[in-house]
Amino acid sequence: MSAETFRTPGGLRRRAQKLEINKLRDRGPVDEELVDRFLARHQVPIIEGERATFLYRGDADEVWVRHRVVGLPDPLPLRRIGSSSLWAATCDLPTGSRVEYQLETRRGDHYERFNDPLNPRLAASPLGSSSVCAAIGYAVPEWVHHDPEAREGELVSEVVRSKALRRDQEVLLYLPARFNRAARYPLLIVHDGTDYLGYTMMQTVLDNLIHRLDIAPMIVAFVPPRDRLKEYPNHAPHARFIARELLPLLTERFPLQDNPSGRTLMGSSFGGIAALSTAVRYPGVFGSLFLQSASLVFTDIGTDHGGGPAFDPVVKFMNKYRAKPTAPVDRIFMTCGIYEPLITPNRSMVPVFRSTGMTVKYTEARDGHNWENWRDQLRDGLSWLHPGPQLFVYE
């Protein structure tokens, strides 16, 4: 196969390099020794420009890449290279993209899904881990990693007796380094709190961003759910707990900014719906929302939303909100992954929110519905909602 030519955005014609996997194919019969040498030379998946080649080595009748990237075929079939044990599939992967995936094999009637054994890079989530494929131009933000110079905040576990929820509710409280009772702090309430701590390294992120003056020192209440699918989609007891029990308790016990602009509700996916619906039930109590890939699913006609029964209360809430949009907060920071199915409802809701007079900042990432995507957007969202003192500091 000859090299192809293509036109760059700047209009220059370039000779595209032949993909490594095609070079291997073109060499003629591929034996296992050649496969050994090929795999020893390449990181998997192989990233070449804006193309990604996924590989699998092993005995199988069929092999697929399984992912949730909207726009790419799922499953994405791999083809065997000659009669060797190596399988490959190549797809587009635009600059800056980050994709989580697994491999699936079929041997007779037996199907198996697993992380890519040739790729050590993994992402964790409550549903287990996945392999990660990062395109050129993607880098894990440096503020995610532990910075020895950043002073560490304190994480305190509390149990709050909730009349609204009729149970004890655990809350993990983050107090920033150099916590000072003479100061006033913004309050951030985070849905899926323990997942944010575990899968986005949010405690480290907060320490680092506060140390770098990117965000204001703040108090953060990480609230884990008990029955997420019931409590998060517009659930009155949950909203009452957040607005009428947790907030007054924290206001009494900690030196918080005593106005709505100092209070933000945050959540991803269903947690985003929990944040929005709580704000809608208690308008004017919170000043801001930080919504990450929020499950803002709605229908324009009928009830066939395609999300299954768990989404019924979401759609009911969203349809009602869309019929009569209100401005429960002043500001919303919204993020969504371009490759996730929720991109369409999220994009659709931006003008609806704006039409109510709320200030909405909306950003997209070339990523999917996952925790590392939400982690990567933390600095943009938190620094917009509660900017640090950078504006004041001139060393």
Place this chain on the structure above:
Amino acid sequence: MRTILLGPQRFQVTAPAALRSLGVDGPVATINSGWEEREDVVEELDAALDGRAVHLRLHHRMEDVLAKDPTFAASALAFRDRHDDLLTSYRLRLHHALDGVYAVQRRAAAGHGRSFGAVDDAIEGLRAIDQWYLRTLRVLYEDMREVAPLESSGVIGWHRGEIEALLSRCAVLVMPGGHVGTLLRTLRLFAVEIPEAMPVIAWSAGAMALTERVVLFHDLGPEGASETEVHDAGLGRIKGFIALPHARRRLLLDDKARCSVFARRFMERHCVLLDDGVILEIDAEGALPAGARVLGLDGAIHEVQPR
């Protein structure tokens, strides 16, 4: 009156040379309360000042006042809440007003139709918002003084006396950078008055605090450009300037349209760039020396010409 403004000292240390150029012996008072809780970490500063430093420790004193004077502490918190509220409204108004300025500026630049002086008028709107903010801030200060008069606080009075005494036996005052809000707060709390005859060397936030009006700016923050905002009145030792430390690191100086709005918004004052290596001695009449770099109304950087 001798005042020397320097560029940031992190990469090009010019403070020792500036101090020597004054040819003055004796102790050197320092006000580095902008360093906040790092106020006492002064080894490098001591070395730069030939071991002559007398640190006034205004941040430490403010903490002492907050701990010992509950009336003042409560009124300071109440003031802060009201100021936060005011800032929320100010920033909201600025955000929309600046959007309007840039929109008509783009239209005028593209040559669409007649501009009818829309850009100038829109900038006047910005200036009116700045004035409103400063007027309201003055009212907040007056209210605070009424609730908790600083003069009636024993602990504040004690610190003020000590600061005055320390300052009176020093030959020079040095004001480094840091958090300009904290620096101004401490200067105001202790009513620091710098004798006219006392030479001053200041950089970064210290230089800003010496001016009549402190303007905050950061076009390159984590969330992109933030709106430039007026913060407060400064000491007013030097008049007719707005100090812009770290201008190259903090301003989109290549964006002439944006810089033009900046300069025209504060057109009654020179917007002076204080980048690394800058040494500006303000002359007896309070004028900038030749070669000082300022933002022009056209958004470009100009050098002050010899008079």
